[in-house]
């Protein structure tokens with residue numbers, strides 16, 4: 001698949017099934033992420049691959065973090081909510097966590113470091129699409145939870161940019177391309193072409 005086709009056909013697919021990317025395919029997705037533009041070459045990112053039993057272990061972390069979030073609000077989670085947290089990563093065979101890792105720099109602000117990590121996430125999605133996989137970028141409260149970050153080896157100044165769910169689209173879950181039409185009134189004021197003034 002060529003680059004434009006991958007960019008223009010990528011959609012968020014909520015139900016992904018095996019096979020997920022492995023071997024050379026997974027390596028290419030990781031390489032694509034690491035080829036993202038990165039001001040100052042600070043490498044302000046971390047990629048964590050979760051598959052198989054690692055997804056179960058991480059699901060337990062998500063459930064524990066959820067309990068603590070509920071408790072801090074004076075609430076108690078229901079068994080159903082806990083099961084949902086524990087089994088969330090079952091929505092895809094592979095989940096790639098993309099994190100922005102804060103690097104000390106007098107020149108490159110954190111916003112740019114985060115932007116580089118977000119570009120890495122998008123590169124990974126496009127690479128996965130080009131290789132024929134479905135994908136979905138997810139965040140949610142867990143992405144901002146210090147316990148979840150800690151479990152991934154991240155510090156308080158780092159950030160989870162996204163949980164990228166990767167696999168094959170389940171039957172009936174594929175979506176048509178968006179095909180943005182620049183002439184559509186929806187894009188008035190969104191795309192501007194400045195004339196010489």
Ligand SMILES: Cc1cc2nc3c(=O)[nH]c(=O)nc-3n(C[C@H](O)[C@H](O)[C@H](O)COP(=O)(O)O)c2cc1C
Nearest residue numbers: 010011012013136137138139140141161162175178
């Ligand atoms: C930073 C970020 C976080 C996202 N988090 C979620 C999420 O938690 N849950 C979700 O359903 N979709 C999430 N999405 C996916 C968007 O909802 C999706 O990209 C959007 O609806 C456009 O659909 P498309 O990806 O099919 O073009 C996220 C996307 C981005 C860029």
